[in-house]
Amino acid sequence: MSQKATQTADASDTKSRRFVFVLLENFTLLSFASALDCLRLANRHMGRDYYVWRLVGENGETISCSTMTTFKLDGNLEELHRDDTVILCGGIEIQKATTKKLLNWVRREARKGLRIGGLCTAAYVMARAGLLDGKKATIHWENQDSFMEEFEQVNLSKSVFSIDGNRMTTAGGTSSIDLFLQLIADDLGEEVANWVADQQIYSSIRTDQDAQRLSxxxxxxxxxxxxxxxxxxxxxxxxxxxxxxxxxxxxxxxxxxxxxxxxxxxxxxxxxxxxxxxxxxxxxxxxxxxxxxxxxxxxxxxxxxxxxxxxxxxxxxxxxxxxxxxxxxxxxx
CATH class of the missing domain: 1.10.10.60 (Homeodomain-like)
Known part of the structure; x- marks a missing residue:
């Protein structure tokens, strides 16, 4: 491990970073799984649970992804800690999944200053909640036209992921890997992030400057x-x-x-x-x-x-x- 990674890990020996994944109905499995596997592999490299996570949703019981696979949730839209990171996992039919209850919860947690991210189409939820006003963000290319028409106050980019302060968004698919490799590099150093990428056979790590669509x-x-x-x-x-x-x-x-x-x-x-x-x-x-x-x-x-x-x-x-x-x-x- 690099000196930076060692110092970061040593400073956090007694504390884990918790991610709360909010699974929306018909969320994209690839985006969610890619993010979660990055955290799992980082833990494996560190030899301990540096990252911990919790799966929540509106009903607090089960949720289905876009492949119709059902996941058991750890809880409902509960009150979170100030140092939690919220990751909203979107997919198809995002407008239907964006309920009033979800928006109220997201706004409430955002007022605490939590870091909040959206995978795939979940930038739509964040924008509806007012979390992306005046900020740079991205969303899956198929949803960009409608997003630009509805949220003119958001600085929409065509990059694979975007980080603007404590707001993070991705374009979906494997772009979750790129975002989470960046987060791991920030926490534990680039050597750890590169090791995670190698384990995933992910040889072309993209940055927030890379476009999401093929040429x-x-x-x-x-x-x-x-x-x-x-x-x-x-x-x-x-x-x-x-x-x-x-x-x-x-x-x-x-x-x-x-x-x-x-x-x-x-x-x-x-x-x-x-x-x-x-x-x-x-x-x-x-x-x-x-x-x-x-x-x-x-x-x-x-x-x-x-x-x-x-x-x-x-x-x-x-x-x-x-x-x-x-x-x-x-x-x-």
Whole structure:
């Protein structure tokens, strides 16, 4: 162990750090398990229970994750100690899991000055509770569009995790490992954190500067620099779409050359590809927010609800209204 790690461990010989994991209905198992395993391995390296943890939830008895596996809880939303660290574990259908009881509890514990983190989509809970106002945070890329629309006061990043004071958020999946390796390094030194990563066969430790999504060339399976540049411009200009002629000019191509490029590599026109990106964002907003259909249309670059509805039906074979209605029905079951 490094001198820093030895000093930190010696100074904490008589005291453990306690993490309280708040498991929300349909939480993502991978995010939770990744975090917990980091603590377990750190304890193994230290030869004692430097970290201890407790699993809690609203009913205090059992909770199911997104794989439908049931976990036995240690307790309910109880009063915590001032030096506890709260980790909210989110997943799918986070709006449904964000209850009034949970929000009141989170706000109460936050007033004590506790360190609070959110895994996967749990940044939504933190934002609803007002814990992220004016702070930097992140959330799973699939939820970013809806999050930005609802919480303009949060400085949302696309990084794998974010730490801003005593607030922590992750993008989900294996990003929990990156966050907890950072916490372990802060507590026990980088040598301990690196040992934990080696035990997990985790060879590429990411920082809060690393993006959560694959690069455009990797995602589309094509390594063509000009095509990647155009797609990147499309993805960052959804609300005010750019015409194909301007996109082509920006990368030094003619409109016809751009058409051929998209047809060759993506089997669709630039206009069609752009429309699919906009409709995908629209579907996310319909599913994840309470925005009106007309506001969803405007946020995705459609001038009128009728045009939006026509395009949506052509692509998804249903209307925006029916899509939202069927989703609401599924949530209520």
């Amino acid at each position: 455009v060339p990797t995602r589309i399976g094509v390594r063509h620099p000009k095509l990647s540049m155009v797609i990147q411009m499309m993805e960052t200009n959804i609300e005010e779409p750019i015409s194909p002629s301007i996109l082509a000019k920006e990368v030094g191509l003619s409109t016809r050359q751009l058409e051929r490029l998209f047809r060759r590599y993506l089997n669709r026109s630039p206009k069609r590809y752009y429309m699919e990106l906009r409709l995908q964002k629209a579907r996310n907003l319909l599913m994840q927010t309470d925005m009106s259909v007309i506001n969803v249309a405007l946020a995705c670059g459609f001038a009128s609800p009728s045009h939006f509805s026509k395009c949506y039906r052509a692509h998804y074979e249903t209307t925006p209204y029916r899509e939202r209605g069927s989703h609401a029905t599924r949530l209520s079951i």
